Amino acid sequence: MNRNQYLEELRHRLSFRGASRRRAKDIVAEVRSHLDESGEDPVEAFGKPDEYAERALRGYRWPTVRFLTLMLCAVVGGSLVMRSVSALRRGQAIASVPNSELLLWVVFSLAVSVSVLPVVHRRLGNSRWHVPIFILGAVLTVTVSNYLGSSVLGEHTLVRAGSWVMFMAGIGLVAATGLVWLVWRHLSGVSRSG
């Protein structure tokens, strides 16, 4: 791994670990400056990019927008799940969830996906197929599930909400699934190249 490859990889790892763009740029610039001065091998001086990214960010406590959004998403999503479980335990097939709450969760889910996807997308080589595949997958899944939901499940649907909200929820779900897949691939890359 040459110096430029190392710095690029380090930038990805810092971003993936939640460093703000400014913070990542600052850390990379300082590593570059040190390497220019010392002429050392980057891995020898700083360790593998992911290890150094972890060490450089250890102790930084300011939460990123991405982290806050993720927390809000988890709280609202958790509330939805609890309500559905509670409805099931009372023997009700349908848990009515206010559209506003579901929409809130969808918005947070999308915000998390949108903030993380570019990082992972760059890490995986900027393939131009990632985004179209997600959009196509989202539209297909939502269309099929909406059809199944209205014509097959009918009143047994667990969560009752407006169709446009369900459509957005479907997109959020597909984006989240895609995200999990990308993160898994990213982590596989981490274990291979460190």
Place this chain on the structure above:
Amino acid sequence: MMHGADRHAQWLRGVLDLCVLAALTEKERYGYDLSQRLEKAGLGRLKGGTLYPVLGRLEQAGLVTARWQVGEQGPSRKYYDLTPVGRDRLVAEAGTWIEFAAHVSALLEPARRAGGGEHEPEPIP
């Protein structure tokens, strides 16, 4: 039981932030300059991967300030300087460390002499 380099690394981990603050009392320094100063002080060659995270944490804690200076011919450098809070912290904790080191020395010295290790330690430059 640990030996040589491992033990040295462990000691250094506990006191590196104080050594960095101490080196900054002389003048503001950039990372590579600091690593050379600490090496000259006898702490061994510090890797960038060890030094810069410590500097980052000191900056985060408000004990040092940092500023970038564009290099005229060489690379841009990030200079670190001690803040008044950092200076106070250094004075307080340096005293604690010196006291602790004296206690350890008082305990180890008789054992060293009894074991025949009469030679004086090498002076730190």
